Amino acid sequence: GAGVSQSPSNKVTEKGKDVELRCDPISGHTALYWYRQSLGQGLEFLIYFQGNSAPDKSGLPSDRFSAERTGGSVSTLTIQRTQQEDSAVYLCASSNLEETQYFGPGTRLLVL
């Protein structure tokens, strides 16, 4: 079946603009994660959705970051008033078990 897809694959924006990143998880997966990877860094956890439960937002770096998951499927990560330090690869992963995640190809965000 289809894997996790993310769009856009690349995004260049100007400092101060808002961006929206989309994730389509694997059909039937109840858990969805957002991570980001800055240059030379590991994967940094941002937010986690599980079914209809309240999301775990403990990894969001500031209130400029938000995410939603509509209908238990597609998720959108929104970054408001982007800053240059937001430049990174944003990765989405989905899972139907606690143990294993399946990652999308990522969105490469560059804030000028």
Place this chain on the structure above:
Amino acid sequence: DQQVKQNSPSLSVQEGRISILNCDYTNSMFDYFLWYKKYPAEGPTFLISISSIKDKNEDGRFTVFLNKSAKHLSLHIVPSQPGDSAVYFCAAKRIPGNQFYFGTGTSLTVIP
């Protein structure tokens, strides 16, 4: 605070030899560990995992070893192949729990 550490950013190995990738963690509450492999411009893909009740898990050419007392795990690839050239991330989590903690990755190059 980096709870999962991969202290070797890169490793080069001759084809046919063994590749050993190392990972250390600081949180003794972690009880599930995973290795992911990442090619350029792609998301990480799950490779192999181990729970804390085991000290070894093998899958074909890949074996993961866990030393709980040392808070150390390693991934052995035997024999190494050029297609194994990628960045390898280790990750850890508590079960139950939402959050995966990733290392910064080790870039493996297998020389033909």
